Amino acid sequence: MKIIWDKGHGGSDPGAVANGLQEKQLTHKIVEYAMSYLEENYTGFEQRATRAGDQTLTLSQRSDMANAWSADVFVSVHINAGKGTGFEIYVHPNASPQSIALQNVLHDEILSAMRQFGNVTDRGKKRANYAVLRETKMPAVLTENLFIDSNDAKHLKNEAFLKAVGEAHARGVAKFLGLPQKTKLQPEPKPQQKASDKKLYRVQVGAFSDRKNAERLADELREKGYPATIV
Known part of the structure; x- marks a missing residue:
């Protein structure tokens, strides 16, 4: 599946x-975050952007590239x-059912993400005779992601919000196209060390000339859960 991302404006045209x-x-x-x-x-x-950096593009160049x-x-982002x-x-006033389906799924995904940062007004799913929607030959949408000249700007200054x-x-887009998710590689478990491979360290507690004293200490150690052997 081929995806074209249209970065609105650019170069000599800064937009709003x-x-x-x-x-x-x-x-x-x-x-860039989407890609x-x-x-x-x-x-x-496969995916491409209409401009990689800050190039100036006409509207017809954008739709021609996609076609x-x-x-x-x-998807044109504004x-x-x-x-x-x-x-x-x-979407375009004469939008195809596929364009409307794309509009529906993107509307819900984007609005839900925005509202994690606070209350965001839903201005709805609309239609307009924009050139990039009219001239493209595939399902096409144009998103307007808040207002640059209102209190919305506080969100647009937040890098986490843009991401x-x-x-x-x-x-x-992935939902609309039914793209398969990548399998996440799980880290390989570390091999467990066998008891037979473990190095043992022995601790000598004491030595006694009287066996009864040795037996008394051995009994105390056993009561505390330590193995004790008299040699």
Whole structure:
């Protein structure tokens, strides 16, 4: 299965900017976390990002890349602006049933991950005639991960939040595609040492000229659970 991750904006187009944050940097981080999580936990797929670093790409270049590669899934990651709050996810108005299914599973995974960090508004599952949704030929969604210019920014400044959101994107795609999970290798148990292999150390407690004294000490040791032999 082939997965295309679209890091919204980039290069000369920073996207939304506010509160010391740039959308292009946040989308880069979220996608990188998503791709790493997939590599670590799943198999049976290939994945690419529309940009590796901070390149400038047109909308048509993004969809053309996905179409030329015959990708099975296209996920475009964005950060919202406009003083609002919350998470929303888009498909095209004429979306296929597969795109709607992808939207449903990603919506639930991402919102659940976000709410581990506090109350996050669910702005819902929406439709819009965005170019990357209109021009791509595979199931495609666009996520808007909170607002950069509102109180949401406190979450977007939290690296643990960005990581959780990226990993939720990955889990959603994996569920949609039915990707098999990697088998976790268990550490090999250390071989147990056989009693016959153990080195024994003997302790001499005392020596007596009178056998009765030796027997008395041996009895005391046996009462305390120690083996005692008179030689």
